[in-house]
Amino acid sequence: MPTSVPTQIISSSVSESDVGGQAAVQVKNVSRLGHAKPIVTVNGMYPGPTIYAREGDRVMVKVTNHAQYKMSIHWHGLKQYRNGWADGPAYITQCPIQTGNSYAYDFNITGQRGTLWWHAHISWLRATVYGAIVIMPIEGTPYPFPQPHMEANLILGEWWNADVETLLKKGDQKGLPPNISDAHTINGKPGPLFTCSEKRRFRGWVLERGVLERGVFRVGFGEGLLKGERQAVSGLGSGKRGCQGGFREGAVRLGMGVGWTVVVGKVRGGSGGGDEERGQKEVVDNKTATAIFQYKGVPNTIIPSLPQLPSPNDTSFALSYNRKLRSLNTPQFPAKTALLQAHYFNMSGVFRTDFWDKPPTSFNYTGAPLTANLRTVQSAMPRISKIAFNSTVELVLQDSNLLSVESHPFHLHGYNFFVVGTGVGNFDPIKDAAKLNLVDPPERNTVGVPPGGWTAIRFRADNPGVWFMHCHLELHTGWGLKIAFMVEDGPGPEYSVLPPPKNLPHC
Helix, strand or coil, X not given: CCCCCCCCCCCEEEECCEEEEEEEEEEEEEEECCEEXXXXXXXXXXXXXXXXXXXXXEEEEEEEECCCCXXXXXXXXXXXXXXXXXXXXXXXXXXXXXXXXXXXXXEECCCCCEEEEEEECCXXXXXXXXXXXXXXXXXXXXXXXXXXXCCCEEEEEEECCCCHHHHHHHHHHHCCCCCCCCEEEECCECXXXXXXXXXXXXXXXXXEECCCCEEXXXXXXXXXXXXXXXXXXXXXXXXXCCCCCCEECCEEEEECCCCEEEEECCCCCCCCCEEEEEEECCCCCCCCEEEEEECCCCCCCCCCCCCXXXXXXXXXXXXXXXXXXCCCCCCCCCCCCXXXXXXHCCCCCCCECECCCCCCCCCCCCCCCCCCCCCCCCCCCCECEEECCCCEEEEEEECCCCCCCCCEEEEECCCCEXXXXXXXXXXXXXXXXXXXXXXCCCEECEEEECCCEEEEEEEECCXXXXXXXXXXXXXXXXXXXXXXXXXXXXXCHHHCCCCCCCCCCCC
């Protein structure tokens, strides 16, 4: 959060409180790992351009689709109060932008600051169409942590040598998951550990999550280069006010779609040296992407050693890390807490509002693999969950042994939520409910459900509209791990969904 607004990359200042710009969706040839291929980009950049704005700004981005695919853009983590028309998930809040057409996303940034991100929200185009959103605080607002000397965005992603849309179609035809990625990337670069890859050095400390499924982001220090204490002070960069309570840690645990603001402190007593971060996935697709933090005055000939990462199945580290997360909860930083069209225009025959509050059939969710028939019924139309305006919602996200136990990163559109508890095994509505943190829970927009475990979240349904909630693994979203909530309008027009824009795309 710089003290002055950096140069707008995707945007140009429209007025003192407005940020606007053009986003051209276009195909560009890009080479990684010795493989060149055409990919879909925004403004010819991979990763895409960064949006810089301040809390309280109005942002207007006109997206023009020059690619052969339909397109929609989601502004991940922005609440879009009463304005689901700008949220972006295809066929949920808008029809996608057809080839040759444009759509202007127009939204306000209210009560949020920190580093978020934007990405395509249709098919698998998010593999290359994504970028950062940096929201500075209102002028004169101090940092909730010691002011850093410099800042940078680090976006973690994945690279496929083949065309991702072709892989997706082949997988669907065979009824199998598409091929795993060929590399993980940091700011679009795999790093020198991959064959035919170029070396890439970064300087900075702010990181954000791209397409990478699951992993640990590590800040390591070159052995023999630095003296004193290793330190990394972490704060959440996607909360309502952009920050959580900080704590010192040598590794940052990430789930898909999760972002952190991390303050990296130079080692006390050291004369400078190199830092290295490493991204690692759990269980499957265990690849390492590298980049180097290089301090001024340190020659390029000095290469830091690779850090020691927690093991991919280190449950104790993951749970210990989660328990350290707290909100600031102080007087200065208070702890607040194409279906949309059918809802707004009261169309019938598009969806039902009788989604189950509990599983229709209960079983031992994390026990032996289930063999019984759950009698799953395919509805003729989507079922969504209807929620009264301003009600308090508690959701328990329970992993199960169907197919396999796995960590699922869940993202809720239109809201931040409080993570009030997490654990392993089946959620116990009596014992576990009594242990929920209702005092200073961390505030997120995306949270990982541990493998074979559960996560409990709460939010206030004060944002009317239809809001998507889904696993942020594209494969699982496509397989049906998703739901939509229809939050009813409140009392009066100021608590109701805004009218749709005139240029809303048609299906």
